[in-house]
Amino acid sequence: MTGELTSHLNQNALKRQAQRERLSLLGLTSPAIIIIMIAMVLPVGWLFYLSFLSDEGVISLTNYQRMLDSKAYTRIFLTTFKVAFLTTGLCALIGYPLAYFLSQLPERIANICLLTVLLPFWTSLLVRTYAWLVLLQRKGLVNEWGIGLGLWDEPLPLVHNLNGTLIGMVHIMLPFLILPLYGSMKSIDTNYLKAAANLGATPTQAFWRVFMPLSFPGLFAGALIVFILSLGFFVTPAILGGGKVIMVAMQITRNIELFFNWGASSALGVVLLLITLGILYISSRFVSLDNILGGHR
Amino acid sequence: MLNWFKKPASETQITHGARLWLYLLAGIIMLLLVLPTVIVIPMSFSESQYLEFPPREWSLRWYEFYFGSEAWMSATRTSLLAGFLTMLVATPIGTMAAYGLATSTHALVRFVFLLMITPIMIPVILIAIGAFYVYVQLGIVNTMLGLVVAHTILALPLVLIVVSAALKSFDMSQERAARSLGASRLQAFFLVTLPQIRFSVITAALLAFLTSFDEVIVAMFVSGGDNATLTRNMFNALRDQIDPTIASISTIMILVSTSLLLLTQFLGRKKNK
Numbered sequence A: 001m002t003g004e005l006t007s008h009l010n011q012n013a014l015k016r017q018a019q020r021e022r023l024s025l026l027g028l029t030s031p032a033i034i035i036i037m038i039a040m041v042l043p044v045g046w047l048f049y050l051s052f053l054s055d056e057g058v059i060s061l062t063n064y065q066r067m068l069d070s071k072a073y074t075r076i077f078l079t080t081f082k083v084a085f086l087t088t089g090l091c092a093l094i095g096y097p098l099a100y101f102l103s104q105l106p107e108r109i110a111n112i113c114l115l116t117v118l119l120p121f122w123t124s125l126l127v128r129t130y131a132w133l134v135l136l137q138r139k140g141l142v143n144e145w146g147i148g149l150g151l152w153d154e155p156l157p158l159v160h161n162l163n164g165t166l167i168g169m170v171h172i173m174l175p176f177l178i179l180p181l182y183g184s185m186k187s188i189d190t191n192y193l194k195a196a197a198n199l200g201a202t203p204t205q206a207f208w209r210v211f212m213p214l215s216f217p218g219l220f221a222g223a224l225i226v227f228i229l230s231l232g233f234f235v236t237p238a239i240l241g242g243g244k245v246i247m248v249a250m251q252i253t254r255n256i257e258l259f260f261n262w263g264a265s266s267a268l269g270v271v272l273l274l275i276t277l278g279i280l281y282i283s284s285r286f287v288s289l290d291n292i293l294g295g296h297r
Numbered sequence B: 001m002l003n004w005f006k007k008p009a010s011e012t013q014i015t016h017g018a019r020l021w022l023y024l025l026a027g028i029i030m031l032l033l034v035l036p037t038v039i040v041i042p043m044s045f046s047e048s049q050y051l052e053f054p055p056r057e058w059s060l061r062w063y064e065f066y067f068g069s070e071a072w073m074s075a076t077r078t079s080l081l082a083g084f085l086t087m088l089v090a091t092p093i094g095t096m097a098a099y100g101l102a103t104s105t106h107a108l109v110r111f112v113f114l115l116m117i118t119p120i121m122i123p124v125i126l127i128a129i130g131a132f133y134v135y136v137q138l139g140i141v142n143t144m145l146g147l148v149v150a151h152t153i154l155a156l157p158l159v160l161i162v163v164s165a166a167l168k169s170f171d172m173s174q175e176r177a178a179r180s181l182g183a184s185r186l187q188a189f190f191l192v193t194l195p196q197i198r199f200s201v202i203t204a205a206l207l208a209f210l211t212s213f214d215e216v217i218v219a220m221f222v223s224g225g226d227n228a229t230l231t232r233n234m235f236n237a238l239r240d241q242i243d244p245t246i247a248s249i250s251t252i253m254i255l256v257s258t259s260l261l262l263l264t265q266f267l268g269r270k271k272n273k
Helices: A002-027 A030-051 A062-069 A071-104 A107-122 A125-136 A141-148 A162-186 A190-198 A203-231 A235-240 A248-257 A262-284 A289-293 B002-006 B017-038 B061-068 B070-103 B109-121 B124-138 B144-168 B173-180 B185-214 B217-222 B230-240 B245-272
Strands: none
Touching (some): A030 B070, A030 B109, A030 B124, A030 B144, A062 A262, A071 A107, A071 B017, A125 A235, A125 B230, A248 A262, A262 B124, B002 B017, B070 B109, B124 B144, B173 B185, B217 B230, B230 B245
C-alpha cells in the first residue's frame, strides 16, 4: 500500500518536473518573443487601431469605406494582383525546367550549378534592380545589342513600365521558386520512374504522368512564396515601374510620405496583411508550411 | 563524345542526346540569373556617365567619388555597424529559441514557431510603417537602436530556420549522454551540441548580417540623418536618376555577398566531411 503511494507520489513529482522542464526550455524563446512583440506585434497592432480611426479621431470604418468607394484603390489592388500573378506564372515557367535539370545532375555538378541560383539569392535586391535599370534603359545594353543585331529598329520601351517591373521581379523571385522545387524534386523516389518505364511508358510519358504530378507539392510551395512576396513588393516596381505600376505597398508609402495620412495607409496595410494571411491559411490546408520554410538557403 | 549522346541520362533511359534541348535551356536560364548582376562590375569601371559595356575608356572615377564622399562613407559605416549589431543580437537569441523549440515538447511550441517566422511572411512595408509610428512616439526614429531592433526581427526567422534545420539532424542522445555523465544542461549544450552545429550557426550569423546590410524598406522609414543607411541613400539616388556611383557601390556589395556565400559553401562542405 505504502509502496504504491510512494510510486504514485514519485510519478507525480516526475510529471511535474517534466512539465517544468518543458516550460523552462520554451522559456529560452522568450528574448526572441519579447523583441518580436515590441517590434512587430505592437506596431502592427497599432496600425490596426489607426485604421479604424476617422480624421476626427473617432472609431469608425471611414478609412475602409473610402477605400471601397475609390476607383483608384480598386485599380491599385488589381495591379498588385496582376503583377503578382504574372510574376508567379513566369517564375514557374522558367524555374521548372531549371529545377528539373538540376535535380537530374550528379550531386557534385548540381552543387556547382546551384551557385547560379544562390548567387542572385544572396545579392542585394536593390543592386539587382539597379542592374536591370541600367540594362533595360533606352540606351541600355539590351536595346543597343538588339538594334545592333537587327532584331528591332527603334529602342523598345523595356523599363519604366510593366515590362521592366516584371523582368526585374521574375529575376528576383526565381530563386524562391527554384530552391523549394529543387528540394522536393530531389526527394522523389526514382523507383516510380523505373516502374513506369518497366510498364512500358516512354520517357516523355513517365515525365508527364509520374514525375510531374509528384513534383506538384514543391511547385505549389515555391509558387506560394513567390506570390506572397510579390503582393507586398515595393522596391523593384518603384524603380523599374517608373510610376506607371502602382502596387499596394507603394501607395502605403505615398500616403505617408506625401500626405502623412496614417488612417488610409493603415487601412491599406491591414487589407494587404489580411489577404496575405488568408492565402497562407488556405494554402496551409493543402501543403505543410514547414515544407515551404524548411531547407532553403 | 558521340557515345555520351546515346548514353541513358535517367531511370527512364532517355538519352543525353534527346535531352540536349533541356541542357541548352537550363544553360540560358542560368546565364540570365547571373549575368545581369555580374555585368555591373565591368560597367562600374567605365569613364562614361552612361555606363557603357564594354567600357570604351576605363577609369576609377566612380570609385574615387564614392570613397571621397563623406555622405556615402558615413552611410556605409552605418550599414556595416547595423549589420554587425543585428548579427550580434539575432544570432544568440535565434539560436536559443531554436534550441528551446527543438527540445521542448510543450503544447505551445508550434504556435511560438509560427509567431517567430511571421516577420518574413507578412509584407515588410507593414513592419516598416508600424515601427516608424511607434518609434516616433518613443523618440527613437533615426537612431541605431531603432534600426537594429527592427532589423533583428527580420533576421530572427532566418536564424531560426537555419539553426532548427541543423538541430533536426543532430542526435540529441549525445547531449543526454553528456548529462548522464555529469554535465549540466548548459555545459552539455556548449561542449557537445554547439561545436557540432557551429557551421550552421555561423551561416545563420552571416545571413543575419546580410539581411540588415541589404534591407531597404525598413531603413527608408526608421533610418535617416546621420544614421541613414547605404541602401536608403542608394534607393533615393535611384529614384531621381541613374547615378553611376551606384554601379561602384553595387560592385562592392556584390563582392561582399559573393564572398559570404562562398564562405558558407566552404563551411557546408567541411560540415559534410
